[in-house]
Amino acid sequence: MRLTPLEAWTCRTVCPGGERLSRERIDAYQLEMLRQTVDWAKERSPFYRERLAGVSGRGLRGLQDLTALPFTTADDLRRRPQRFLCVSQSEVSRVVTLPTSGTTGDPKRVFFTAADQERTIDFFHHGMATLAGPGDRVLILLPGELPGSVGDLLMKGLDRLGATGVPHGPVRDFHRTLDVMEAERIDCLVGVPVQVLGLARTGRGRAAPVGVLLSTDHVPEALSGALRRAWGCRVYTHYGMTEMGFGGGVECEAGIGYHFREADLCVEIVDPATGNPVPEGEAGEVVFTTLTRRAMPLIRYRTGDVSRFLPDSCPCGSVLKTMERVRSRLGHVRILAGGGTLSMADLDEAVLAVDGVLDFRASLAGERGRDRLRIETRLTADACPSDTFAAIKEALHALPVINSARRAGTLALDVGPPPEGQTSGMEGAKRVLADLRF
Ligand SMILES: [Zn+2]
Structure with missing residues (x-):
């Protein structure tokens, strides 16, 4: 190693x-x-x-x-x-x-x-050497339009490594970004976890990079595993925030x-x-x-x-x-009506493990001492909605906290598509289980 x-x-x-x-x-x-x-x-x-x-x-x-x-x-x-x-x-x-x-x-x-x-550029130069090397072409799916933005500093770091950064910004259209990956002969990419998952599941092996660095949000093991299977690539994660000077640590x-x-x-x-x-x-x-x-x-x-x-x-x-x-x-872990805790990270491990899921949004509403967990899911074009929603329910029922709350009658579960007209804009950078109960 x-x-x-x-x-x-x-x-x-x-x-x-x-x-x-x-x-x-x-x-x-x-x-x-x-x-x-x-x-x-x-x-x-x-x-x-x-x-x-x-x-x-x-x-x-x-x-x-x-x-x-x-x-x-x-x-x-x-x-x-x-x-x-x-x-x-x-x-x-x-x-x-x-x-x-x-x-x-x-x-x-x-x-x-x-x-x-300059310290951040230097960190990006050496941190990116974990997955990229001279001659590699690296797609940057992070904001980079402004001088001094994270994407701009990453471009400069890659340049010092002898690699070529290809600025792109957040993914808005999976097919269009996959086209760019093919046209630009991309070796590695840096992006937000759920957006990169969407690319891998939409492309079905198309435009496979050899290395992926995920940043900006928590990275579920289910998501890294799905990327490795779809693309056969190495998956690394980065932890940082603007207050740290964008870059913090890298796997x-x-x-x-x-x-x-x-x-x-x-x-x-x-x-x-x-x-x-x-x-x-x-x-x-x-x-x-x-x-x-x-x-x-x-x-x-x-x-x-x-x-x-x-x-x-x-x-x-x-x-x-x-x-x-x-x-x-802190503050993002929800306590359920019947006891037990649930977070977006728990839901991500279950729901994103289901093939055909591109992204989902989750919320908890309250009804007379009971919780209603709503999962609004975007699916790939080739996924069968009824089978996929059933598989998501099964995966959620396998979480012990959800299973025991359902048995106790304190939790109801809705799994379905996003409301009409809200199919885009789900892929926010930070994923949170919304609490609408209070
Ligand atoms: Zn190490």
Whole structure:
């Protein structure tokens, strides 16, 4: 198995004297960068000057001291993003405004300098080497029209790798994108999981790439398996968000979880209720601190994503940590009327495993102490609707939580096509089980 290319890349930053990369070296480097980040943020941003009053970089004696610092939340970013800014407006080369989904209703804004973006391009260059190489043609099914957008930075990273990025943007029409894949002789692609599944199931083996990188949303095992069967390709997942500088971590050939860009990010897992670090290997909320960001450093930023660090070292042989694939987000797990929990990730594993499913939307409604789970499903053109809907029901009944709720009479299940006229626009980037009960 090939060692993750992030290992050698991280080593160049962490061990500039040519020493061997080790966990101790990474920890020492992260501590030094953390000290600089705390001082930089405190000196320059009004937000952290207030939030970190009484704290100094020098006062941090070990990485464990990070856990004594206060968290930064998405709501902090929404309230007054300008207060995070550590450089003058003229040094900001890119501002990303994120659509609102939080409690205050204001959009989040994230600022980057050219140097911040350079770190991301460098990460994309080396991270993409996991699946692509010189001469490869890589289709980018992510937004890339604006300079400094994720697709634009990925294009630049691929160029340094000697590969050719082919900008495309999100998939709107499966057949049209499959035509592009054939015409452009695509070797690899990067896209949103359910959109890529739609391509594989619509094309039935047509235009098969050899490598696929899935990003932007949780990746069900059922979906990766369907891609591998349809295309015979390798499937990797990426974890990142705009606040991380788009890129965060990418899977290696072992395919068990992400290795992070540890020279740029320090990642922790905390108990979401208490904020305390969880014991090694246990699941909790993913929290990260930027170590090299100049425009807008983020210290202990709570992502709302749930995962854990795998306790054993990765089979690829890397000393980098391995974080399990993110399957759920805090606040996105629904408690059923009769007890038990259900999330979109659970539904995805069952429903997307059924051949002929392109995409689906799920919602829970309430009726006199009972839940009604509605699954609106888009099917491939060649799928038989009655057989496919029956197979979806069977797959859902096999989920223990649904099975016991049905037996107890506290859950009814509707499976069918989307309402008339709503056949498009289902393939949103983030999949959530909508709760319409309250
Ligand atoms: Zn690995």
